[in-house]
Amino acid sequence: MGCVGLVNLTSINPHRLVLTNKIYNSRRPSSSMAAIRAESMATEKLGITVEKNPPESKLTQLGVRNWPKWGCPPSKFPWTYSAKETCYLLEGKVKVYPEGSEEGVEIEAGDFVVFPKGMSCTWDVSVAVDKHYQFE
Template identity: 40%
Template sequence: EESFECGVTLRRGLSEEEVKRIEADWTGWSYSTLSVLDPKTFPWTYGETEQCYVTKGGAKVTPDGSDEVIVLEEGVLATFPKGMSCTWEVPDRIEKKFIFE
């Protein structure tokens, strides 16, 4: 497990059973910057603690007021704390499953 000062944690190497449960029970979300209408970067604030599992693609997340860069890639489970504000950078696309705690 990897932890960041901003409170984000990353976990890799989930078991096949964990991945199947996430894919069955969590909500899906996808974002693509392949269209000129969709910005490559956008601000976000977490109103609740969120866990997300990246199923395809990736992104970089930079917490406001921090030099830390959190790299999200396929197979990573990330936990974002409630109240955290950040900027998402999506080079091409990302697909994830998420749940609020």
């Protein structure tokens, strides 16, 4: 399928992806499409799930902006999750080291993150954090 010039951005076919005023058929692999899909997909590392820059529609649907807020200055401290935590970082940069791992997971402003219940870890905050959070 070729490119189409004009695109109605309010009605996008779920089998197509809009890129710079062109439509690409999502059934045909493309490195550009893979990069865009990766931006909106969550990844799991060391038990921590991170979604980079989730769409505002997702944040609104979940009511994230109404969740309580928490913040801290640059610091390093241990933490254990007594419940599953879902959070959205408004500001900051952190490297989280799950207990028993020398490898860490980097999270930063714009990340939507899920920490599992029971996880013990160390937070190494390099840039002051401000986040919305919810425990389940």
